[in-house]
Amino acid sequence: MAEITIDGLRLEVERGTTVIQAADQLGIEIPRYCYHPGLSIVGQCRICLVEIERMPKLQVACHTPATDGMVVHTNSDKVLEARRAVLEFLLVNHPLDCPVCDQAGECWLQNYYMQHGQHDSQVVVDKVKKHKAQPIGPNVMLDSERCILCTRCVRFCDEVTATHELGIFNRGDHSELAPYPGVELANNYSGNTVDICPVGALTDRDFRFKTRVWYLNETPSICPGCSTGCNIVIHHNDERTYKADGARVARLKPRYNAEVNQWWMCDTGRYGFDFVDAESRLLRPRKRLGSELEILSWRKAMQAVAMAISETVRKYGPDSVAVVLSPQMANEDLFLGRELFSNLIGLANLAFEVPKLEPEEGDALLMTADRNPNSKGGWLLGLPHHHEVSLATLLQVAREKEVRGLYICHHDLGQAVADKELEAAFSQLDFLIFQGSNSNMVSEKADYVLPSTTFAERDGTFTSHAGRVQRFCQAVAPLGDSKPDWLIFKSLAKALGHAMPYFEAEDVFAALADEEAAFAGLDYGSIGESGAQLSPGAETKTPAKTKERESFF
Amino acid sequence: MVEKIISKFFDIRDSHTIEVYEQHGGYQTIQKVLKKMKPQDVVDEVTKSNLRGLGGAGFPAGRKWSFIPKDNPKPKYLVVNADESEPGTFKDRYVMDHYTHGLLEGMMIAGYAIGANLAFIYIRGEYVRQAERLLEQIEAARNSGYLGKGIFGSKFDFDIVVHRGAGAYICGEETALLESLEGKKGWPRMKPPFPAVEGAFGCPTIVNNVETIAYVPTIMERGGEWFAGIGSEQNGGMRLFGVSGHVEKPGLYELPLGTPLREIIYEHAGGIRNGKKLKAVVPGGSSSPILTQDEIDVKMDYESLAAIGSMLGSAGVIVMDDDTDIVRALHVVMRFYHHESCGQCTPCREGTGWAENIIQRILNDEGETSDLDNLVRIAENIMGNTICPLGDAAALPLRSYVTKFRGDFEARVSKGRKEAA
Numbered sequence A: 001m002a003e004i005t006i007d008g009l010r011l012e013v014e015r016g017t018t019v020i021q022a023a024d025q026l027g028i029e030i031p032r033y034c035y036h037p038g039l040s041i042v043g044q045c046r047i048c049l050v051e052i053e054r055m056p057k058l059q060v061a062c063h064t065p066a067t068d069g070m071v072v073h074t075n076s077d078k079v080l081e082a083r084r085a086v087l088e089f090l091l092v093n094h095p096l097d098c099p100v101c102d103q104a105g106e107c108w109l110q111n112y113y114m115q116h117g118q119h120d121s122q123v124v125v126d127k128v129k130k131h132k133a134q135p136i137g138p139n140v141m142l143d144s145e146r147c148i149l150c151t152r153c154v155r156f157c158d159e160v161t162a163t164h165e166l167g168i169f170n171r172g173d174h175s176e177l178a179p180y181p182g183v184e185l186a187n188n189y190s191g192n193t194v195d196i197c198p199v200g201a202l203t204d205r206d207f208r209f210k211t212r213v214w215y216l217n218e219t220p221s222i223c224p225g226c227s228t229g230c231n232i233v234i235h236h237n238d239e240r241t242y243k244a245d246g247a248r249v250a251r252l253k254p255r256y257n258a259e260v261n262q263w264w265m266c267d268t269g270r271y272g273f274d275f276v277d278a279e280s281r282l283l284r285p286r287k288r289l290g291s292e293l294e295i296l297s298w299r300k301a302m303q304a305v306a307m308a309i310s311e312t313v314r315k316y317g318p319d320s321v322a323v324v325l326s327p328q329m330a331n332e333d334l335f336l337g338r339e340l341f342s343n344l345i346g347l348a349n350l351a352f353e354v355p356k357l358e359p360e361e362g363d364a365l366l367m368t369a370d371r372n373p374n375s376k377g378g379w380l381l382g383l384p385h386h387h388e389v390s391l392a393t394l395l396q397v398a399r400e401k402e403v404r405g406l407y408i409c410h411h412d413l414g415q416a417v418a419d420k421e422l423e424a425a426f427s428q429l430d431f432l433i434f435q436g437s438n439s440n441m442v443s444e445k446a447d448y449v450l451p452s453t454t455f456a457e458r459d460g461t462f463t464s465h466a467g468r469v470q471r472f473c474q475a476v477a478p479l480g481d482s483k484p485d486w487l488i489f490k491s492l493a494k495a496l497g498h499a500m501p502y503f504e505a506e507d508v509f510a511a512l513a514d515e516e517a518a519f520a521g522l523d524y525g526s527i528g529e530s531g532a533q534l535s536p537g538a539e540t541k542t543p544a545k546t547k548e549r550e551s552f553f
Numbered sequence B: 001m002v003e004k005i006i007s008k009f010f011d012i013r014d015s016h017t018i019e020v021y022e023q024h025g026g027y028q029t030i031q032k033v034l035k036k037m038k039p040q041d042v043v044d045e046v047t048k049s050n051l052r053g054l055g056g057a058g059f060p061a062g063r064k065w066s067f068i069p070k071d072n073p074k075p076k077y078l079v080v081n082a083d084e085s086e087p088g089t090f091k092d093r094y095v096m097d098h099y100t101h102g103l104l105e106g107m108m109i110a111g112y113a114i115g116a117n118l119a120f121i122y123i124r125g126e127y128v129r130q131a132e133r134l135l136e137q138i139e140a141a142r143n144s145g146y147l148g149k150g151i152f153g154s155k156f157d158f159d160i161v162v163h164r165g166a167g168a169y170i171c172g173e174e175t176a177l178l179e180s181l182e183g184k185k186g187w188p189r190m191k192p193p194f195p196a197v198e199g200a201f202g203c204p205t206i207v208n209n210v211e212t213i214a215y216v217p218t219i220m221e222r223g224g225e226w227f228a229g230i231g232s233e234q235n236g237g238m239r240l241f242g243v244s245g246h247v248e249k250p251g252l253y254e255l256p257l258g259t260p261l262r263e264i265i266y267e268h269a270g271g272i273r274n275g276k277k278l279k280a281v282v283p284g285g286s287s288s289p290i291l292t293q294d295e296i297d298v299k300m301d302y303e304s305l306a307a308i309g310s311m312l313g314s315a316g317v318i319v320m321d322d323d324t325d326i327v328r329a330l331h332v333v334m335r336f337y338h339h340e341s342c343g344q345c346t347p348c349r350e351g352t353g354w355a356e357n358i359i360q361r362i363l364n365d366e367g368e369t370s371d372l373d374n375l376v377r378i379a380e381n382i383m384g385n386t387i388c389p390l391g392d393a394a395a396l397p398l399r400s401y402v403t404k405f406r407g408d409f410e411a412r413v414s415k416g417r418k419e420a421a
């Protein structure tokens, strides 16, 4: 341990802690461009220079280890002058095109200039000309005149993805960041370079010129793209959606979580939010009569669906209706779905996972092959693994008329089995119900469609593959009449004569935690913004509830 | 007058061959060292000699060698810095041309002292002939059993690889050199770790200048005390002063450290050309702060020059007579550093170009008095605030030219104003 004093504040730190880390722990902000806690230290930008007593020269805070008795000043005249000078140097060749730069408002050249620069320009020189606005990959645009050569993006591609697309070419003030000749910045984490670029040199092609960042609101969430559960922030436009063709979700950004994704997220997840504001959103409950579609109120829809289910069960028994829940659904949805279908109305056939025809692949960094956010949550609630209950069997019993009603949540079965097989099974059914956020081949065929909200329009929790329960929060209002899945189940329960005492997702979670040993003791407060890790022991104790009665599977 | 050590070979025909080198006593010392001395004895002797690093920084050679960690199981390397690119410096080229085997013998002794079985010579790309000569003479030494397994019949293995640079001045800075040697872009590393702990390929490495290593055989032959007795206090022995510019006899002069600058210019180099008067001297390569005609009674050793705010550097003495346009001279210097900055650190990358630009404007008679203050401010904002000493190497001359010759700069600035009026 070492005791260090920074601007009069004392702190005990571990050996090897740098001055900038110690300052961060104390909440003292030392400006930085090249330093990033997730990357190697290069000490290039020189803006983190601080004064250390008994050292004649200023030292870079990012590379100087804290030693016992060290006394640091981050705001002495000498430090302020050096900082101001670095900013002045950085602006010598900077194009200052803030009015047309997407980074404006979240640019660290602007921010630090306002805090530490504020000098009158003494620069009367011709600026070095470099390349402007070149796409360097599917997602990233480079303006190399704006680049301050901090090498964060280069180190990201060298150290995090190890894909080595970027380099600094030439020397001195002609140095220019670029991809290597013939190479594209096309790795599945390329969007992170935009996040860590402190200026507007790297911008998101997807986001360019859509909106000014100061119009955006931010809501913490969890990426629904795979079972990793990267922590994210949803940036949303609440008022100026006309600027972006009605899209309310403007972009997703990773949110630091040391245990999950650190500072990063993959491009698949980052750019995979289009479905939230897509044309394909299901907006109203509806019923199909031949080729006619009839819009229903929720009350009518619930009555009709309740009637279909109860009639079929009455006529053919509890084996005759099968429900397929989804690992896209939150813990709260799965818990209430299980409660309703299995415990209250006693259906025997509750399925959960449906593997795709062409399995996805994961990578060695964050993205997993399981592109569902909550498979683990379902297993912990005792929902069956797909090898225990297969879609093929389900469709076979449907063809054989042993199952007469199917209630499918979210799954696009078109991606799981051949269309012919589906048609054959569906044609034998008395009813097909689809509940989900976006239309797909099942919703196209369904007799009843129940529109659910997306993750961005509701609260809930997912359990990551590593057994971490994480909260996501409502960022924007539900589109159309869509409702959170758990709320649809609550309404359906009511229509079937069972009252459920839940008003918020949080209430459902409280009941879940009461009932399920694996989640015991948790609530939204204790999960917080960074999630709660389930103990490995707790996970195995959960009994498989759906197995209590005879089923086909 | 003290006898010459290295430069006496400059006048001997074919002195670069093994035969001629051996006729003059070459390769006796390494054999004596291998038979009779322990590595630590060699380090001690070199420490005693007060041999300074002659590449520029003047760090005591023996002390540097002693930083090689004793308990590190990794291989150790010796790297000879033959990148010689500092304007005004041309000594290492002569050493390699004429004292080729002296350098190789020095490397063998140094390698033995620090426990290195492999050494590299990193040679400036433009030194094509010298690189060819080294390769040819290394091959000859290998054929004679002087390099390779068990050299001179001892148990010590030693070999040398020649690596050619690609034309960047910054690759003479020792850590940029190591990056370049490893096949990467020549960007200086942050220190610590120092090369002696983590140098080439992550292994303990000693980087020394060509000339530094070339004095080692003589030190081991005649003794550290003898060498120390030649120079001034803490500055052992002699070195090659390269005198260029407006003197009657430009060239290399091997003289004891501490020889007064006045003596070098007026006695050895024959005084100012064409009977003109002296205006200014750059004492140790383009990076060293400029001296006025009043400052040349200084002793040419590291401490004496530091005391008057300059440095001995590479001992490249650049003499300027009183017809010299000092503004233009500074422009040449700043154009060089602007061109050679590696671009990592903000102050050096942006400051060198900015300064060159301002000086160019002054030369175009478009300068203003405030430009002069800005030049000094730029220099001071670079100084001490960068990763490697190139930043200082650019800032020190910048500040010293403008402050010591402020009159010349002001005259140039007001000339522009008058013409514009």
Ligand SMILES: Cc1cc2nc3c(=O)[nH]c(=O)nc-3n(C[C@H](O)[C@H](O)[C@H](O)COP(=O)(O)O)c2cc1C
Pocket: B052, B053, B054, B055, B056, B057, B058, B059, B081, B082, B083, B084, B085, B086, B169, B170, B171, B172, B173, B174, B175, B207, B208, B209, B210, B212, B213, B388, B389, B390, B393
């Ligand atoms: C920009 C720069 C260029 C340098 N160029 C050379 C060079 O060409 N040759 C050299 O020996 N040292 C050069 N040096 C000094 C080396 O970094 C290092 O100090 C030296 O090689 C150590 O050897 P020595 O102790 O024997 O002098 C340079 C330093 C800087 C900062």
Ligand code: SF4
Pocket: A146, A147, A148, A149, A150, A151, A152, A153, A154, A177, A193, A196, A197, A198, A199, A201, A202
């Ligand atoms: S593009 Fe951005 S992240 Fe990359 S070096 Fe330039 S300023 Fe840094």
Ligand code: SF4
Pocket: A223, A224, A225, A226, A227, A228, A229, A230, A261, A265, A266, A267, A268, A269, A270, A366, A367, A368
């Ligand atoms: S790794 Fe998975 S959770 Fe993370 S951003 Fe990608 S898809 Fe989303």
Ligand code: SF4
Pocket: B170, B187, B188, B340, B341, B342, B343, B344, B345, B346, B348, B349, B386, B387, B388, B389, B390, B391, B392
């Ligand atoms: S001081 Fe100049 S040459 Fe040295 S590392 Fe920094 S930018 Fe490169």
